[in-house]
Every structure is written in C-alpha cells, then in structure tokens.
Amino acid sequence: MLPYPDIDPVAISLGPLQVHWYGLMYVVGFVAAWWLGCRRASRIGLTRDDIGDLLFFCAIGVVAGGRLGYALFYGLDQWLADPLWIVKVWDGGMSFHGGLVGVLLAAWLFARRKQLAFFTLTDFVAPLVPIGLGAGRIGNFINHELPGRVTDLPWGMPFPGYAGQARHPSSLYEALLEGVVLFALLWWVSATPRRRGLVSGLFLLGYGAFRFAVEFVRQPDPQLGFIAFGWVTMGMVLTLPMIAFGLLLMAWSRRQPVDAVTR
Template sequence: MLIHPQFDPIAVSLGPLQVHWYGLTYLVAFTLFYLLAVRRAASAHFAARGWNRPMVEDLLFFGVLGVVLGGRLGYVLFYKPGHYLSHPAEILAVWQGGMAFHGGLLGVIAAMALYARRQRRHFFEVADLVAPCVPVGLAAGRIGNFINGELWGRAADPSLPWAMVFPQSGTDVARHPSQLYQFGLEGLLLFALLWWYARVPRPQGAVAGLFLLGYGLFRFIAEYFREPDNFLGLLALNMSMGQWLCVPMIVLGALFWGMAKKDAFRS
C-alpha cells in the first residue's frame, strides 16, 4: 500500500511571490492546447478554410476566459449554490479552490460561440478544431489534482498494488488514486482517440460530438472510483454529481455525432 508523497503545493517561492503547482498545470494545459491547435490550423483541411496562427491566438484568449469564468461559476452553481448565496464575496476567491470541469466546458462553449460569431464561422467548425486539443490540458489538470492530494478516490482493497493513502482525507484508508485514472482516461486515452479520428477530414461536428461522447463516458466510469464530494454524497440512483452532469454530455455527444454523419452541420 502506497502513501501519497505529500508534495509541497508551492512549486516556486520568490519572496512574497508564490507559484503553485496547480497554476503551473494550467499554464502547461494552455501551452499544449496552443501548440496542438496551431498544428491543426496548419493542416490542409483547416488551412484551406483560412485558419492561421493569429486566429488560434485569438481563440486561445477567448478559451482561457471561458475556462476560468465558466469553471468557477460552474462550481458555484453545481456544487455549492447555497454556500455562495450566503457568502457571495467568496465567489471571486478562486485562490481558495473550486473549479468545475462541466462549468468550464459551458464557458468554453460560450467562448467558441462568441468567437465563431465574430469570425463569421460555423460554430462546429471552431469546435472541431478545438476538440482534439483539449484532453492533454485535462490530463495536466489531473496531475495538478494529484500533486495537491485532492479529489482522491474511494476506498480500495489494500492489496491493490497501487492503492494509496491520502493523509489529506484525514484517514488511513487505502484509496484509488482516481486523479491518475482520470489522467489516463479523459486525458491520454481521449486525446489518442480524438487525434486519431481527426487525422483525416470528418463531417462537420463529428469530432466535437465524439469529444462530448468520449469525455462523458470516460468521466462517468472514473466517477465510480472517485470519492463523491462530502457535502453532496451520492445522489439519485447512487450516482455522483459528476456522473449526472456527464449524462447530457453523452446524450448530446451521440446526437451530434449522428447528425454530423448526415451532414446536418454543413456550412
């Protein structure tokens, strides 16, 4: 049975300035997105549609705003609405933690819609360029969760070779390192799947639909190994909040992928 290494959450201290590992993982995520999106924009399919590096840079700016604002507001609305209704000043206290992927996704969707409108492009053209570039950023974020020793897993059989005790949980229970499961599933595996699928031109909307479907399925599975938030526990049908939020992603992803195969989103 392993013990979480108890990393110092502060990566670098320069006088009063402290740089946290979690902040660095966000920087890594945005950098990887930029590099991959530039490569996507330079491919024959997107280059023929006029995509270039400056457009990717503008898109990244919109995306960063969507991730940060959407992720924070999603956490506030989906997970602790009562608390933040009583303490509205804490909504802006992002340094205290509290970001939700599903809120970040909605923020990014809104950012892509605004960008597509400004550029007079079809929303799914933008979404198809973005989708394969996202999972590596998600993987970086899960490494940040692991370094912080947060979002730990449910109790595991102590004989499991990689079962791990997270002292931050306040117990000596052996747990699944669910952050690493999510790193592998919704990060590396989803990236490999989407990058392979998007290697050739697909019907508009198909890549974005597969992202929603794939992430929803992988996150739904990972939630069976992740400890539910203690202030929520398991909800109806013994499903976590994360799983319930994945259900519409799976349904919409399958719907969009099927519609795209019928050229429903052709420009």
C-alpha cells in the same frame, strides 16, 4: 498499498508570491493547445495570431464558466452565505462542466467573429482540450484533491487527511483516460477531414463515458455526498447529458458534409 508522493503543492515560492502546480497545469494545457492548434490552423483558414485570440477567448470561458459552474453545482450554499466567495479562486473549486459551457460560449463568439460554422470550430478545438484536462487532473493529485474511495487494490494510496486509508488515485485515472486516451483518439480521428460535428460528438461521448466510469471509484464531494440511490453522484448527473448529446451529434454528423473552410 503505494506511498502517496510527497510533492509540495507550491511549485515556486518567492517571498509572498507562490505559484502552485495546479496553476502551472493550466499553463501547460494552454501552451499545448496553442502549439497543436498552430499545427492545424490552416485547415480552417486561421493564422497563428487567430489561435492566440481563440485561446484568449477560451481561457476567459474556462475560468469564468468553471468557477460559476462550481458555485452552482457544488457550492451554492457557500455562495449564498458569502457572495464574494465566488471570486476567491485561490480557495479552489472549478467545475469541468461549467468550464465546458464557458468554452462553448467563447467558441460561438469567436466563430461569429471569424464567420466560421460553429461545429467547424468545435471540431477543430476538441482535440486540443484533452492534454489540458490531463494536466489539470495531475494538478488535482498534487493538491491532494479528488481522492478515490477506499480500496484494497495494490495501487491504492493513503491520501493526506484521510486516516491513512488506501484509496483509488482517481485523479490519475482521469488524467490517463480524459487526457492521454481521449487525446490519442481525437487526434487520430481528426487527422483526416471528417463530417462536421463528428469530432465534437466524439469528444462529448468519450469524456462523458470516461468521467461516468471513474465516478464509481471517486469519493463524492463532501458537501454533497451521494445525491440519489446511495451511489449516484453529481458528476454522473452532469455527465449523462454530455453522453446523450455526443451520440446525437455523431448521428447528426452523418448527414453533414465533410468539413472544409466555411466563410
């Protein structure tokens, strides 16, 4: 069993002002996306200023969609009991799947504004996302969130508040798979022009497959537990449509042109 790192979730404390590592991970994700996006902006006729505007749209989509998705999928009872709870983002609770819907809506609005084909834009955005996903999972780990199930493997860790039991560091598994591996795959595939929709489909398929696999060792959300058959989690249910749509989108892309600027 490995010791759990003793890292204070608060990165910076200035009197009453506290900056948490989890919040800083969002900054890391958006800065990385901006830098990577600027490197390839000219491919689809965008400028550095356009990338800043795009990330602003997406930031709103991530926060609003992520919080609303968490409330609907994981905290509906709490929301109904306390309607103002949904704005208390400092209490934690964000859903990737809700954030994805928010980003897709933001991308659709931005694509219309710039007269870009929707999947041209999502193919451009998809490789920019994984670094933020990986950073967010590291933030979860520092925050003592998303513990894995009990394990006797040598790299199990005693998460705080779980009676000293060795558990899978499932958030680190996700940081590796959804962050490092998915980024490397998408950045490599998108290095040359591809048929429209391919990169977007690969993102959905890759994230969905990685998340589904990790759900087998990740502790279910305590307010939900297993929702079917004693092993199915909400994460699995929400991820299966991503995998299916990713496969369909990749098949659809085979009939599309190699992407170029669409004005």
